[in-house]
Amino acid sequence: MSLHHHFEVRLPDWVQPFIGHWLNGGGPPLDTTEHRMLLAIALSAENVRQGTGGPFGAIVLNQETGQLAGIGVNLVTSSGLSVAHAEIVALSLAQRFVEDWDLAAAAPMQLVSSCEPCAMCLGAVPWSGVSSLVCGADFTDAESAGFDEGDKPSDWLMSLSNRGLEVKVHVLREEAAKVLSEYAQMAGEIYNSRRMQE
Amino acid sequence: MSLHHHFEVRLPDWVQPFIGHWLNGGGPPLDTTEHRMLLAIALSAENVRQGTGGPFGAIVLNQETGQLAGIGVNLVTSSGLSVAHAEIVALSLAQRFVEDWDLAAAAPMQLVSSCEPCAMCLGAVPWSGVSSLVCGADFTDAESAGFDEGDKPSDWLMSLSNRGLEVKVHVLREEAAKVLSEYAQMAGEIYNSRRMQE
Numbered sequence: 001m002s003l004h005h006h007f008e009v010r011l012p013d014w015v016q017p018f019i020g021h022w023l024n025g026g027g028p029p030l031d032t033t034e035h036r037m038l039l040a041i042a043l044s045a046e047n048v049r050q051g052t053g054g055p056f057g058a059i060v061l062n063q064e065t066g067q068l069a070g071i072g073v074n075l076v077t078s079s080g081l082s083v084a085h086a087e088i089v090a091l092s093l094a095q096r097f098v099e100d101w102d103l104a105a106a107a108p109m110q111l112v113s114s115c116e117p118c119a120m121c122l123g124a125v126p127w128s129g130v131s132s133l134v135c136g137a138d139f140t141d142a143e144s145a146g147f148d149e150g151d152k153p154s155d156w157l158m159s160l161s162n163r164g165l166e167v168k169v170h171v172l173r174e175e176a177a178k179v180l181s182e183y184a185q186m187a188g189e190i191y192n193s194r195r196m197q198e
Numbered sequence: 199m200s201l202h203h204h205f206e207v208r209l210p211d212w213v214q215p216f217i218g219h220w221l222n223g224g225g226p227p228l229d230t231t232e233h234r235m236l237l238a239i240a241l242s243a244e245n246v247r248q249g250t251g252g253p254f255g256a257i258v259l260n261q262e263t264g265q266l267a268g269i270g271v272n273l274v275t276s277s278g279l280s281v282a283h284a285e286i287v288a289l290s291l292a293q294r295f296v297e298d299w300d301l302a303a304a305a306p307m308q309l310v311s312s313c314e315p316c317a318m319c320l321g322a323v324p325w326s327g328v329s330s331l332v333c334g335a336d337f338t339d340a341e342s343a344g345f346d347e348g349d350k351p352s353d354w355l356m357s358l359s360n361r362g363l364e365v366k367v368h369v370l371r372e373e374a375a376k377v378l379s380e381y382a383q384m385a386g387e388i389y390n391s392r393r394m395q396e
Contacts, residue, residue: 003217003266004294006208016203068201081290082299082325083281092279096202101280120321123348127280127318150321151357159349 009079009089012052015071018043023068030066036112037136037172044086044114045179047073055145055183056115058086060094060103063110063132069103070094087113087121091128104129114176115142116169119150125160132166136176145184207277207287210250213269216241221266228264234310235334235370242284242312243377245271253343253381254313256284258292258301261308261330267301268292285311285319289326302327312374313340314367317348323358330364334374343382 021027027042028035036059043057053074060070072090076082091103091111098106110132116139117125125133139149153159160167219225225240226233234257241255251272258268270288274280289301289309296304308330314337315323323331337347351357358365 002295003269004291005214005269006206007290007294008204008206010204019201071201071203076299076325080297080299081293082327083286083290083322084299088281092205092281093202095279096205097200099278101274101278101282118321118325120318120325123316123318123321123350124281126346126348127274127316129280148324150324151351151354152321153349153351156349 007081009075009081009084009092011071011073011089011093012047012050012075012078014046014050014052015043015073018046019068019071030061030068033112033134033168033171036061036066036110037114037134037176040112040114041136041172041176041179043071043073044176047086048179048183052078053084054147055179056086056113058090058111058113060090060109060111060130062106063108065107069097069106069109083120085118085121087111087117088124091124091130095128100129102129104131108132110134112171114179116149118142118148119152122152122156122160125165126163131164132168133160134168134171136170136172137180138169138173141173141177141180145180147180205279207273207279207282207290209269209271209287209291210245210248210273210276212244212248212250213241213271216244217266217269228259228266231310231332231366231369234259234264234308235312235332235374238310238312239334239370239374239377241269241271242374246377246381250276251282252345253377254284254311256288256309256311258288258307258309258328260304261306263305267295267304267307281318283316283319285309285315286322289322289328293326298327300327302329306330308332310369312377314347316340316346317350320350320354320358323363324361329362330366331358332366332369334368334370335378336367336371339371339375339378343378345378 070093268291
């Protein structure tokens with residue numbers, strides 16, 4: 001084994017045609033918060049169906065125009081990297097899109113996630129420069145499905161709000177949570193519980 | 199602008215010879231916690247000197263043997279990715295080294311960071327599978343130098359401990375904090391404060 005000097009995260013091959021179809025009329029326009037959440041949820045479900053990772057999807061878009069800037073699905077098992085959560089992937093790809101580590105440098109940007117971010121992704125949100133966060137399922141839905149959300153500040157909504165971020169939770173919660181519970185029922189690998197503790 | 203489907207994080211060219219020199223007798227053996235911290239601090243200082251990012255360095259090693267598995271420096275500005283903190287880079291490269299998203303699958307692994315992790319990196323620690331965290335400077339040192347550590351659970355030490363992680367803080371704190379304060383004095387770009395708020 002030798003030391004590595006770079007790592008790469010790559011969306012699975014199914015994502016590009018899936019998004020292309022959605023944007024070409026296969027899905028509703030990305031105009032309302034609910035329509036945007038539908039795409040995040042569809043990504044979470046398709047990620048499970050394709051066997052490329054856990055039941056989580058996220059997108060980053062221009063909050064005003066709805067232009068898509070970044071796409072993410074959970075890629076922990078397929079990429080071999082524990083940081084490859086849907087939100088981290090979507091934020092990083094959006095930063096490649098705007099060519100800046102600070103998304104705020106481009107336009108007011110919005111992160112739409114099929115599930116409330118875990119402790120790591122929550123910590124990543126302010127550093128990314130997004131100005132708005134929209135969540136579907138919440139931590140109780142994730143935990144019911146066997147996922148560990150990590151240890152967050154108890155007042156995380158207020159923390160983000162104090163940093164000037166708009167946060168909207170429980171957008172299409174039922175639809176988002178359904179993907180989680182179906183995944184749990186089929187006993188998918190719960191990727192972010194440490195194996196030693198399983 | 200078109201949507202991106204992959205992103206890569208690459209250590210700067212200076213890292214490989216720097217580490218080679220260290221391991222070949224340029225630095226002390228990676229046997230004690232203090233010796234390991236010396237390397238993390240040296241990486242943080244060299245990262246500033248080389249102009250490749252903020253004053254933060256981290257390594258991941260086999261806790262028992264001291265074999266180096268991953269190296270990280272802060273690469274936010276040079277990589278254009280807000281997630282490219284030293285700890286995230288070191289953990290991800292270590293996961294490439296052991297070829298598993300769960301470092302615990304290989305051996306008890308240790309993350310040694312020149313500074314207490316920010317909220318994002320702290321959230322990443324349990325998902326990575328490391329069994330031990332060693333920190334040099336603390337959040338007050340980072341904040342004195344103008345860095346934002348994010349909103350962490352107030353009892354984060356206890357949270358990690360409850361998850362079975364060993365945590366050691368303030369290892370060579372003075373030496374680690376000196377790199378931060380020197381960086382602040384030369385008015386380096388404080389990369390993780392949002393520009394809008396500066």
